[in-house]
Amino acid sequence: MKISSEPSVGGELWEMLPVGPRRALAQAAASEFGKRGYHATTTRHIAEHVGMSPAGLYVHYASKAELLFTISRIGHESVLSESSAALEGISSPDERVHALVRSFTIWHAVNHNLARVIQYELRSLEPKHYQVIAAIRRSTEALAAEVFRPLFRDAESLSMHTVAILSLGIDVARWYVPGRSPDPIVLGEAYAKLARNLLRA
Amino acid sequence: MKISSEPSVGGELWEMLPVGPRRALAQAAASEFGKRGYHATTTRHIAEHVGMSPAGLYVHYASKAELLFTISRIGHESVLSESSAALEGISSPDERVHALVRSFTIWHAVNHNLARVIQYELRSLEPKHYQVIAAIRRSTEALAAEVFRPLFRDAESLSMHTVAILSLGIDVARWYVPGRSPDPIVLGEAYAKLARNLLRA
DNA sequence: GTCTATAGGAAGATAGAC
DNA sequence: GTCTATCTTCCTATAGAC
Helix, strand or coil, rough: CCCCCCCCCCCCCCCCCCCCCHHHHHHHHHHHHHHHCCCCHHHHHHHHCCCHHHHHHHHHHHHHHHHHHHHHHHHHHHHHHHHHHHCCCCCHHHHHHHHHHHHHHHHHHCCCCHHHHHHHHHCCCCHHHHHHHHHHHHHHHHHHHHHHHCCCCHHHHHHHHHHHHHHHHHHHEEEEEEECCCHHHHHHHHHHEEEEEEHHH | CCCCCCCCCCCCCCCCCCCEEEEEEHHHHHHHHHCCCCCCCCCCHHHHCCCCHHHHHHHHHCCCHHHHHHHHHHHHHHHHHHHHHHCCCCCCCCCCCHHHHHHHHHHHHHCHHHHHHHHHHHCCCCHHHHHHHHHHHHHHHHHHHHHHHHHHHCCCHHHHHHHHHHHHHHHHHCCCCCCCCCCCHHHHHHHHHHHHHHHHH
């Protein structure tokens, strides 16, 4: 396990796609979908973003829906793997809460555009695609519940607090404005402390 | 001032529209926009919802955009007036926080469909409409900041805690599923207590 | 693999009868 | 005020040249 004072902030997000048009189009789609929403974004917006004709897109992706699925899957897998990595080697329940909330919040601040897509465009996914995404989300929620479980007796209380704390991180995607909002790492630290206060009662 | 053990939950939301097609269409639009999103909803969806032909809609609203503006304005004004009403006659800072968070959360649970529209479709508003809505939002945010201010020394800390607590309530609109989620009043009480813990540090 | 051109279809809004 | 029919525009996706 590698330890570093500078935390990872998800820079390897797009590395699972080959360098070239396929990656560039996915990044463009994440940016455009995040800005305008899936249904308000046209394939022309995405193509223009990478300096390509509207038709060129279809050599690399079968449809606009497949583009949404691809970036949604990459985003969800990134959240899960970053959250998991943040917990590595930490055993104290309090510190695990801190690490999870910090990592989750930083991810949503750094990737606020992609975060909007993965959190608010679930209903735009085709049913088959949604099944795959829902499975990843269940894993992430299970991971969070596992981290918070040591602090609770009853399942009901655990469930409500888990939802509430994830809400803090997810809602960052809605309001975050680069430049005008706090630095992601500062925000992540602050929210991790908030979560600890919240759970202390 | 009227005091009641049963809290208001915004039942008078649509009363500012006359009974009849104009109100029915607004309610239908809130339901359909909330379910599918503004751009994925067609004027045919809305018309069918009230048993009207697509053309009939345009007798009562000039455009789909005006329908969005109307329900967004009604929703925002309702949040503001309910929040304000919840604070009436309460002077203890702690109790004011409790009342505000409780009311705000209940509103987003009870009106989760409309809440999705007012919180997540801001970018779908036309610029002129957005100006009007943004002014109401500033009033609501100012009200919240005023309630939380007595508990903070520095503005930065006030700002962050205000955003965080409003996030809890707003995000309810994203995940709330009637029947499967807690009763709105139970949730409102629970979140009000959460907020108090959160601010106690 | 990229382009230009366009097919095919759906959506917002209007025309005009009743 | 509501309907049926339709206009116009725009968007996804494909065809076919290079």
